[in-house]
Amino acid sequence: MRLLVIGAGFAGMYAALSAARLRDIQGVSPDDLQIALIAPEPTLVVRPRLYEPKPEALTAPLLDVLEAIDVDYIQGSAETVNTEARTVQITTAKGAKKTLSYDRLVVATGSRLFRPNIPGLAEHGFSVDSLDDAIALDKHLHGLADRPAVNGRDTVVVAGGGFTGIEAATELPARLRKILGKDAKTRVIIVERNSAIAPDMGDGPRPVIAEALRKLGVETRLGAGVAALDRSGVTLSTGEHIETETVVWAAGIRAAPLTTQIPAERDNFGRLLVDRDLRVPAVAGVFATGDAARAACDDAGNYALMSCQHATRMGAFAGNNAAAELLGVPTRPYHQKAYVTCLDLGEAGALFTRGWERKVEMVGDIAKKTKQEINTVWIYPPKAERAAALASADPERVTSL
Numbered sequence: 001m002r003l004l005v006i007g008a009g010f011a012g013m014y015a016a017l018s019a020a021r022l023r024d025i026q027g028v029s030p031d032d033l034q035i036a037l038i039a040p041e042p043t044l045v046v047r048p049r050l051y052e053p054k055p056e057a058l059t060a061p062l063l064d065v066l067e068a069i070d071v072d073y074i075q076g077s078a079e080t081v082n083t084e085a086r087t088v089q090i091t092t093a094k095g096a097k098k099t100l101s102y103d104r105l106v107v108a109t110g111s112r113l114f115r116p117n118i119p120g121l122a123e124h125g126f127s128v129d130s131l132d133d134a135i136a137l138d139k140h141l142h143g144l145a146d147r148p149a150v151n152g153r154d155t156v157v158v159a160g161g162g163f164t165g166i167e168a169a170t171e172l173p174a175r176l177r178k179i180l181g182k183d184a185k186t187r188v189i190i191v192e193r194n195s196a197i198a199p200d201m202g203d204g205p206r207p208v209i210a211e212a213l214r215k216l217g218v219e220t221r222l223g224a225g226v227a228a229l230d231r232s233g234v235t236l237s238t239g240e241h242i243e244t245e246t247v248v249w250a251a252g253i254r255a256a257p258l259t260t261q262i263p264a265e266r267d268n269f270g271r272l273l274v275d276r277d278l279r280v281p282a283v284a285g286v287f288a289t290g291d292a293a294r295a296a297c298d299d300a301g302n303y304a305l306m307s308c309q310h311a312t313r314m315g316a317f318a319g320n321n322a323a324a325e326l327l328g329v330p331t332r333p334y335h336q337k338a339y340v341t342c343l344d345l346g347e348a349g350a351l352f353t354r355g356w357e358r359k360v361e362m363v364g365d366i367a368k369k370t371k372q373e374i375n376t377v378w379i380y381p382p383k384a385e386r387a388a389a390l391a392s393a394d395p396e397r398v399t400s401l
Contacts, residue, residue: 001033001326004088004102005319006078006258008039008062009047010308011290012108013381014315017393019106019323020069024390026327033326036072037062038090038100045131048308049375051168051344053175055134064384074100081105081261083283104285104322107272108315109256111291111306115249120229125159125249128168140246145179152243154186157234159226160251161192162200163343166209168248170346173216189219189244191226191236193251201341202358205351212348226251253306255292262286267294269306276333278318289318297336302356308379309399310336316398332395342371 005015016037023033042063049058066073076090076098089099113129115121126137147153154176158169169190176186190197190213197220198209213220225237226247233243255270264282265273271294272280278295280286289295290311295304304310317334324331341358343351350367353360362370382392392398 001103002101003033003035003104003106003319003322003326004100005035005037005106005108006039006088007108007110007290007292008037008042008044009108009110009290009311010044010379011110011292011311011315011318012037012039012106013044013062013065014312014393014398015106015108015289015319015322016066016071017069017382017389018316018319018395018398020071020319021390021393022320022323022327022329024069026329028327030070033323034072035070035323036074036100037066038074038076038078038088040075040077040093042066042073042075044381046375046379047130048379050128050131050134051164051171053138053171053178055128055131055138058134059131060381062381065381065389068384068386069389078109078258081107081258083262083286086285102285104326105287106318106322107259107262107280107286107288107292108290108318109258109292110311111253111255111269112257113249114252114254118226118228121226121249124229124231125247127249128164129253137246137248141175142179144245147245149180149184151245152233153245154180154184155233155242155244156186156188156246156248157242157244158188158190158248158250159234160249161190161194161197161220161222162250162252163198163341165190165192165248165250166198167344168250169218170212170216170344170348172346173218174347187219188217189221189242191221191224191234193223193225195223197222201343201353204360205341205343205353205358208351208360208363209343209345212345212351215348216346253291259288259292262288269294271306276335277321277331278314278334279321287318287322289314293318295334297334297339302339304336309340312379313395313398316393316395319393320395334395338399342367342374344368344371344375
């Protein structure tokens with residue numbers, strides 16, 4: 001029997017860990033149930049931190065962890081899924097095509113930044129969506145120091161006033177001062193289509209965010225969108241033109257394109273609709289998890305967000321349940337009633353809220369310490385020690401917070 005996991009993000013990593021855990025508990029050998037993880041590289045990109053400086057350091061190796069728990073790593077990019085034949089075709093690092101069969105499949109392909117067809121965005125926009133994108137932005141920012149301080153060199157426009165946009169924007173004043181010097185007249189401007197910053201955060205956290213932006217000198221353009229980008233800067237839907245050499249696009253994500261190859265229903269974000277076991281109901285043998293799945297967290301109408309916090313626990317349930325079906329043991333319905341947010345606000349500290357109503361619990365330096373612990377400890381892979389790694393993947397206990 002073979003269980004394939006596509007993706008080495010938070011959901012994919014925990015799916016592999018959890019499947020291996022159940023196999024170990026049931027006393028089944030790796031020869032009788034092969035668990036394999038497919039990804040271009042055997043590394044976890046610590047995506048929630050890509051707004052920070054030195055993004056090239058924000059990865060964690062997975063090969064030793066996978067070897068410790070007898071999970072095979074298959075290097076390659078999944079290109080085609082045939083759910084009738086139960087096969088996945090991959091392209092290896094050398095460009096060769098290879099077809100793998102599966103008995104159960106866990107789709108943990110994550111998400112991608114949504115880039116609409118805005119004139120100039122592809123040519124002139126930056127992002128912090130992927131490791132390569134974040135490295136390109138960091139290189140560009142450092143290159144600004146070699147240019148004359150004209151034509152908006154010291155101005156950065158962040159398109160999108162949601163979670164990612166706020167974290168990127170509040171980190172930028174300190175990054176720019178370090179690169180351009182403390183006397184540089186830097187500007188950071190958030191452009192948000194909605195009438196309020198942080199449209200999904202609610203009324204409780206919003207004053208804290210607004211005060212942080214004021215403290216840091218971050219400007220906002222609310223009720224406006226990006227209409228076009230060119231070498232001179234960005235033109236807004238209001239007609240305003242802002243001179244800048246740096247536009248960071250942070251306006252929404254969608255499930256990775258591979259989900260379209262699964263013949264099942266998807267939501268507006270491209271996520272596969274799944275049942276409480278994270279099974280894709282219309283397709284035998286397929287589970288979806290993390291940003292690739294639209295899953296109910298509870299019975300109160302709350303659904304998992306496209307976030308590390310939900311992906312880790314969803315991954316553990318998906319991997320467990322895929323293995324459980326093969327081993328003939330009961331599955332465990334996914335549930336995740338606890339929900340918190342911890343928003344980095346750069347030199348203004350951080351904001352910690354609890355519950356779907358986002359009740360503010362911590363702000364400033366106290367919240368910043370929690371954010372730093374989350375970013376540097378809690379979301380990283382477990383140590384490459386078999387017992388500890390397997391224990392970390394108990395679906396009922398997995399949480400990134």
